[in-house]
Amino acid sequence: MATELVQRKPTPAAPAAAGRSRLREDLIGWSFAAPFVILFGIFLAGPILASFVLSFTSFGLRDLTNPIGTTFVGLQNYIELLGDEKFRKSLLNTAYFVVVGVPLTLILGLLIANALNRGVNKFKTFFRVGYYIPVITSIVAIAVIWRFLLNPDVGLINITLERFGIAGPNWLGDPVLAMPSIIAMAVWRGLGFTMIVFLAGLQSIPTSLYEAASIDGATRWQAFRHVTVPMLRPTILFLTVITTIGYLQLFEEPFVMTGGGPLDSTLSISMYMYQEGFAFFHQGYAAAIAYVLFLLVALVALIQFRLIRSEA
Amino acid sequence: MSAVPGSDRLPAGLGTASAARGKSRGKPGTSTNWLLYALLFLGIVLVVGPFLWMLLGAFKPQAEFLRNPPTFLPDAPTLDNYQRLVERLDFPRFFFNSTVVAAAVTVGNLIFTPMLGYALAKLRWRGKGIVLAVVLATLMVPAGVTLIPNFVLMSSLDLVNTYPGLILPFLAGPFGVFLMRQFMQGVPDELLEAARIDGAGEWRTFWSVVMPLATPVLATLGILTFLGSWNGFLYPLIMATEPQMYTLPVALATFATGQFQADHGMLMAGSVILVVPVLIVFILFQRWITEGIATTGLKG
Numbered sequence: 172m173a174t175e176l177v178q179r180k181p182t183p184a185a186p187a188a189a190g191r192s193r194l195r196e197d198l199i200g201w202s203f204a205a206p207f208v209i210l211f212g213i214f215l216a217g218p219i220l221a222s223f224v225l226s227f228t229s230f231g232l233r234d235l236t237n238p239i240g241t242t243f244v245g246l247q248n249y250i251e252l253l254g255d256e257k258f259r260k261s262l263l264n265t266a267y268f269v270v271v272g273v274p275l276t277l278i279l280g281l282l283i284a285n286a287l288n289r290g291v292n293k294f295k296t297f298f299r300v301g302y303y304i305p306v307i308t309s310i311v312a313i314a315v316i317w318r319f320l321l322n323p324d325v326g327l328i329n330i331t332l333e334r335f336g337i338a339g340p341n342w343l344g345d346p347v348l349a350m351p352s353i354i355a356m357a358v359w360r361g362l363g364f365t366m367i368v369f370l371a372g373l374q375s376i377p378t379s380l381y382e383a384a385s386i387d388g389a390t391r392w393q394a395f396r397h398v399t400v401p402m403l404r405p406t407i408l409f410l411t412v413i414t415t416i417g418y419l420q421l422f423e424e425p426f427v428m429t430g431g432g433p434l435d436s437t438l439s440i441s442m443y444m445y446q447e448g449f450a451f452f453h454q455g456y457a458a459a460i461a462y463v464l465f466l467l468v469a470l471v472a473l474i475q476f477r478l479i480r481s482e483a
Numbered sequence: 484m485s486a487v488p489g490s491d492r493l494p495a496g497l498g499t500a501s502a503a504r505g506k507s508r509g510k511p512g513t514s515t516n517w518l519l520y521a522l523l524f525l526g527i528v529l530v531v532g533p534f535l536w537m538l539l540g541a542f543k544p545q546a547e548f549l550r551n552p553p554t555f556l557p558d559a560p561t562l563d564n565y566q567r568l569v570e571r572l573d574f575p576r577f578f579f580n581s582t583v584v585a586a587a588v589t590v591g592n593l594i595f596t597p598m599l600g601y602a603l604a605k606l607r608w609r610g611k612g613i614v615l616a617v618v619l620a621t622l623m624v625p626a627g628v629t630l631i632p633n634f635v636l637m638s639s640l641d642l643v644n645t646y647p648g649l650i651l652p653f654l655a656g657p658f659g660v661f662l663m664r665q666f667m668q669g670v671p672d673e674l675l676e677a678a679r680i681d682g683a684g685e686w687r688t689f690w691s692v693v694m695p696l697a698t699p700v701l702a703t704l705g706i707l708t709f710l711g712s713w714n715g716f717l718y719p720l721i722m723a724t725e726p727q728m729y730t731l732p733v734a735l736a737t738f739a740t741g742q743f744q745a746d747h748g749m750l751m752a753g754s755v756i757l758v759v760p761v762l763i764v765f766i767l768f769q770r771w772i773t774e775g776i777a778t779t780g781l782k783g
Contacts, residue, residue, distance in 0.1 A: 200608020204599050235638045317533065325551075454634075
């Protein structure tokens with residue numbers, strides 16, 4: 172014991188030895204980290220910065236052969252975006268999709284999770300798997316299937332409506348109905364995910380809280396409103412952030428189902444970025460659009476975290 | 484306010500756990516319960532129905548799609564749709580491309596992310612804090628942001644329309660690091676100490692002690708990574724412009740928006756080829772997927 176204490180006292184030789192072992196630790200640490208960090212730097216972190224730089228250039232098809240030789244145009248891309256009618260439209264469409272789609276996806280997911288958590292003992296796995304199937308399925312395939320279901324002439328939805336004497340509209344061909352149709356499909360696809368996460372959240376709520384509520388004479392609704400919802404606050408926050416960030420990047424659905432039409436009514440930010448960057452090869456301009464989307468995502472995450480923290 | 488929790492005043496599903504335990508479980512088959520099952524089954528029909536429609540539609544000849552009232556089961560089942568996918572559109576090639584890309588991306592993530600996760604959770608090294616902060620900060624960056632520079636990079640390296648071009652940018656995913664670091668933090672230090680005392684170096688400890696322990700998390704990460712890559716669209720859409728490099732989603736979307744957009748049978752068959760392997764993986768491994776998501780998502 173005593174000798175150990177003595178040995179730990181710094182002797183003249185110790186700092187050099189400590190430095191060497193520190194270096195050894197660094198080497199070991201970095202040998203584990205390096206493969207990931209290198210790939211990450213080249214293909215993720217680097218491009219995030221490069222995208223920012225690109226957004227201040229007039230990068231186009233000709234610059235692909237000599238990327239360094241592109242022309243800097245300062246804030247011109249961003250100034251142009253401010254006056255770009257089509258960009259404004261894509262912002263509004265995306266906002267519409269998020270503002271309607273996110274709450275619906277959360278509410279339906281919570282209702283199903285709550286139903287599964289309480290009254291249902293049989294077929295629980297069956298229900299969980301069933302509702303989750305669309306989540307793990309390619310959005311492209313789902314969009315192809317839904318486009319067919321929504322087909323005005325041969326689609327199952329309109330044929331069913333016809334049975335009840337209702338003449339079904341041209342869902343995806345109508346500027347007013349196209350976005351709601353896409354929202355319906357996104358909610359249908361997304362509720363399995365919110366359900367699974369809510370289910371885990373519900374299972375972590377102590378039963379004693381419900382027993383106490385029940386002793387106090389609370390109705391089911393009161394218990395749901397005053398026990399379940401407050402206890403689920405972190406889950407709700409998490410799902411709101413994740414779903415909003417996902418929905419802000421709306422792309423596959425309009426790409427396959429409407430091409431952004433009719434009359435740009437389903438043109439999303441990502442769709443517009445794709446068109447500018449890879450149909451017209453205005454890649455500098457497209458990078459500016461991508462950065463606006465990036466800022467929106469960051470802003471949403473920030474606002475929502477703040478909101479919940481101030482409420483809590 | 485009634486003394487008894489109002490079990491019949493509200494739509495099924497809005498009740499509480501205690502109500503469920505006290506009432507429904509004691510008396511299975513009460514009216515609320517039946518209603519609940521009925522609603523949940525209706526929901527399942529609405530969710531699974533379109534997939535059933537796709538599966539059946541893939542066996543219908545084109546003429547049958549135009550019939551009103553429509554047939555539910557194929558009237559004259561045919562493999563014609565699949566035959567055209569193979570003979571005219573080279574779907575086996577797209578299937579192969581999707582498999583190669585998804586497999587390579589999965590293997591890469593299963594090697595690189597546990598290594599960094601271990602270093603972040605269990606080793607002391609300078610730069611660790613910055614690496615952790617930067618990697619986690621990119622967890623939510625939209626894919627569109629890195630798209631254009633990666634395209635420019637791949638063009639200058641002549642890697643557009645190649646497998647490396649489709650694979651490299653996905654080998655190191657931040658999500659895997661997040662997941663693995665979380666798991667590694669839970670590995671007891673005593674276990675690592677024991678291995679070190681036995682004379683194992685850091686690499687031996689990692690490969691023969693830590694990695695075997697991580698098998699369940701690795702399974703979850705592997706399945707999620709594979710599915711993510713298999714279903715990926717935006718990036719392969721710009722990086723695979725020549726048909727022989729198409730992945731399945733790119734091929735399906737291209738044909739669905741191009742000259743084959745009214746060929747419902749063939750598009751349904753194409754969707755089947757894209758969806759069914761995923762369904763099989765999911766049904767076999769659903770516990771890993773749903774429980775992995777629920778726990779990692781929440782405790783993050």
